[in-house]
Amino acid sequence: MSEKRILRRQGHVYETREDRVFNVIVALILILAIAIVAYPLIYVVSASFSSTDAVMAGRVWLLPVDLSLKAYETVFKYQEIMTGYKNALIYTISGTAVSLVMTTLCAFCLSRKDFYGRKVVGFMVLFTMIFNAGLVPNYLLINNTLKWGDTIWALIIPNCMNAWYVILMRSYFENSIPNELFEAGEIDGCSPLRQLLNIAIPLSGPIIAVIALYSAVGIWNSYYDALVYIRRKEMYPLQLVLRNILILNSMDMSVTADLRDMASRQGMSHLLKYAVIVVSSLPLLLMYPFVQKYFVKGIMVGGVKG
Amino acid sequence: MSRSKTDIRIRPSVGKRICKSLPYYGLILLPLIYLLLFKYYPMLGIQIAFKKYKAKLGIWGSPWVGLKYFNDFFSSATAGTIIWNTFSLSLYYLVASFPFPIILAIALNECRSRKFQKVTQMVTYMPYFISTVVLVSMILQFTDISNGFVNQIIRRLGGKPINFMGTVGYFRSLYVWTGVWQSMGYSAIVYLAALTGVPQELYEAAKVDGASKLRRIVSIDIPYIAPTILTLFILNTGSILSIGFEKIYLMQNSINTPVSEVISTYVYKMGVQNGNFSFSTAVGLFNSLVNLFMLLVVNTLSKKLTDVSVL
Numbered sequence: 001m002s003e004k005r006i007l008r009r010q011g012h013v014y015e016t017r018e019d020r021v022f023n024v025i026v027a028l029i030l031i032l033a034i035a036i037v038a039y040p041l042i043y044v045v046s047a048s049f050s051s052t053d054a055v056m057a058g059r060v061w062l063l064p065v066d067l068s069l070k071a072y073e074t075v076f077k078y079q080e081i082m083t084g085y086k087n088a089l090i091y092t093i094s095g096t097a098v099s100l101v102m103t104t105l106c107a108f109c110l111s112r113k114d115f116y117g118r119k120v121v122g123f124m125v126l127f128t129m130i131f132n133a134g135l136v137p138n139y140l141l142i143n144n145t146l147k148w149g150d151t152i153w154a155l156i157i158p159n160c161m162n163a164w165y166v167i168l169m170r171s172y173f174e175n176s177i178p179n180e181l182f183e184a185g186e187i188d189g190c191s192p193l194r195q196l197l198n199i200a201i202p203l204s205g206p207i208i209a210v211i212a213l214y215s216a217v218g219i220w221n222s223y224y225d226a227l228v229y230i231r232r233k234e235m236y237p238l239q240l241v242l243r244n245i246l247i248l249n250s251m252d253m254s255v256t257a258d259l260r261d262m263a264s265r266q267g268m269s270h271l272l273k274y275a276v277i278v279v280s281s282l283p284l285l286l287m288y289p290f291v292q293k294y295f296v297k298g299i300m301v302g303g304v305k306g
Numbered sequence: 307m308s309r310s311k312t313d314i315r316i317r318p319s320v321g322k323r324i325c326k327s328l329p330y331y332g333l334i335l336l337p338l339i340y341l342l343l344f345k346y347y348p349m350l351g352i353q354i355a356f357k358k359y360k361a362k363l364g365i366w367g368s369p370w371v372g373l374k375y376f377n378d379f380f381s382s383a384t385a386g387t388i389i390w391n392t393f394s395l396s397l398y399y400l401v402a403s404f405p406f407p408i409i410l411a412i413a414l415n416e417c418r419s420r421k422f423q424k425v426t427q428m429v430t431y432m433p434y435f436i437s438t439v440v441l442v443s444m445i446l447q448f449t450d451i452s453n454g455f456v457n458q459i460i461r462r463l464g465g466k467p468i469n470f471m472g473t474v475g476y477f478r479s480l481y482v483w484t485g486v487w488q489s490m491g492y493s494a495i496v497y498l499a500a501l502t503g504v505p506q507e508l509y510e511a512a513k514v515d516g517a518s519k520l521r522r523i524v525s526i527d528i529p530y531i532a533p534t535i536l537t538l539f540i541l542n543t544g545s546i547l548s549i550g551f552e553k554i555y556l557m558q559n560s561i562n563t564p565v566s567e568v569i570s571t572y573v574y575k576m577g578v579q580n581g582n583f584s585f586s587t588a589v590g591l592f593n594s595l596v597n598l599f600m601l602l603v604v605n606t607l608s609k610k611l612t613d614v615s616v617l
Contacts, residue, residue, distance in 0.1 A: 019519050022519045022520055023416075023418070027417075033429075038429050040448065044444065044447075060455075105337050106337035109333050109334040112330065114327065115334075116323040121337075121338065124346070125341065130598060131594055132594060133345075133349045133352055134348075134573070134593070135577055135590055136586045137354070138348050139578060140365065141344070161340055223439055243556065270450070277447075280437070285435060288435060289428075
């Protein structure tokens with residue numbers, strides 16, 4: 001054992017005692033970071049799978065106690081949540097699709113040097129990052145002029161082209177796709193549209209994945225636009241339904257009607273919230289391992305290019 | 307022959323270049339309409355900050371009132387409080403959220419085991435995917451006076467349960483530290499990306515000179531990522547008064563409004579909820595202008611001092 005350690009040390013550049021202490025500190029920092037971030041998440045999941053009594057008595061610390069699926073049974077019977085889920089899926093998928101088309105079109109044109117007017121349009125995009133008309137002028141346009149209140153358009157169109165994504169994608173087109181390919185295409189008589197469809201897009205998988213991911217996460221998680229523009233309850237996206245249940249505490253009590261006394265109802269509503277949290281965050285967390293690679297890559301592209 | 311030679315040197319005329327770009331105008335049409343309609347046309351609507359807006363008369367027909375609404379706002383008792391709340395909360399968040407991603411990124415960069423590094427990264431990004439509604443409800447659940455696990459721990463340790471959400475003094479810290487929890491891993495990625503660009507020779511030279519690991523961080527890593535740190539700092543300062551609406555609005559209750567009412571929530575309440583469109587636009591415009599001003603000031607300063615700028 002000690003021999004092995006000596007051998008290993010000889011293989012490397014000699015480590016001072018200070019360096020070894022340093023390595024331990026690094027490991028401790030990372031372990032601490034994992035613990036702080038993961039513990040609340042684990043607690044939520046464990047609590048949602050435990051019995052009401054165990055959660056109320058504070059017996060849940062890390063793993064589920066008295067395994068129970070009662071909270072989930074109730075959640076899946078909760079009509080509003082299911083409607084919100086469906087709405088959020090529709091808004092997220094259509095919003096992401098619109099956003100991808102618009103971002104790609106704009107970024108592609110801005111990346112081409114022979115596009116006369118790219119500087120003007122580029123500045124127009126940049127300027128939206130540093131100055132915004134503000135809530136009321138936008139509200140007057142969307143709600144009063146366009147009459148988009150209570151429609152899906154109010155949620156997917158007004159923010160469908162994020163300036164930051166345009167810049168990210170443009171720098172990808174400029175730096176990660178060899179310009180010779182476009183030149184060759186041009187010589188062969190490809191129109192810009194053909195160049196976009198047959199050259200740029202097939203080579204842009206990672207950046208498209210990143211922007212799709214960002215947009216989808218953004219739309220799925222936002223409630224602000226719906227709060228401002230949507231009045232009809234059956235059009236509420238999931239986050240707005242969650243706000244009513246989790247924050248405003250306006251839970252439909254009929255779902256816990258079969259419980260007799262007040263205390264167990266209160267306990268059930270506490271427990272139910274944990275299950276609601278898990279169910280609502282599930283789609284993104286399930287998607288996460290698959291897209292994680294792209295997720296990091298996207299920020300790297302943006303970070304390196306500043 | 308000589309003509310074609312000069313043709314190459316002289317740039318094509320504007321008409322020719324526009325002609326050649328025609329297909330691009332077809333592609334950029336939708337994004338351009340979008341920009342004009344949803345980003346620039348509303349800017350014309352800002353004029354209602356100087357007008358007494360009436361729905362019947364519309365944005366253009368309403369009568370001018372000059373700076374009336376700005377006067378109303380600045381002479382009101384709430385203005386000072388709201389501006390201070392916004393500013394102090396932003397500053398607290400800016401300062402508190404700054405060091406942790408950098409420390410995490412440096413620790414990740416020093417980590418020898420690839421697997422351990424991957425796991426840490428994956429876990430620490432996870433909160434980024436949690437929505438604001440869920441995050442705030444987690445805060446409410448955890449700090450619940452009777453059932454929340456934070457108070458269960460306090461009780462077990464023999465303390466008295468604390469009503470975190472019902473005490474004015476805890477609001478800022480709850481807001482800021484849960485924000486740090488959520489964004490730490492995500493923010494660390496940018497620094498980590500910058501750190502992977504450090505030339506290996508620098509480390510080797512330092513090793514030969516007998517520099518300890520700590521010394522290498524202080525003398526190589528930190529100077530190397532300083533421009534990134536500064537760039538992010540400029541961008542963050544530019545948004546010092548535009549602190550996000552979503553989380554604060556959800557965390558607000560009748561008890562903490564004296565410290566939790568910020569410009570964005572005030573604009574929402576005055577405009578969309580109460581229908582004071584002109585007043586709300588004036589407050590919003592003031593906010594945007596301060597942001598723009600701060601961004602320009604910090605950017606200019608940084609350009610002068612360190613040659614880093616974002617604009």
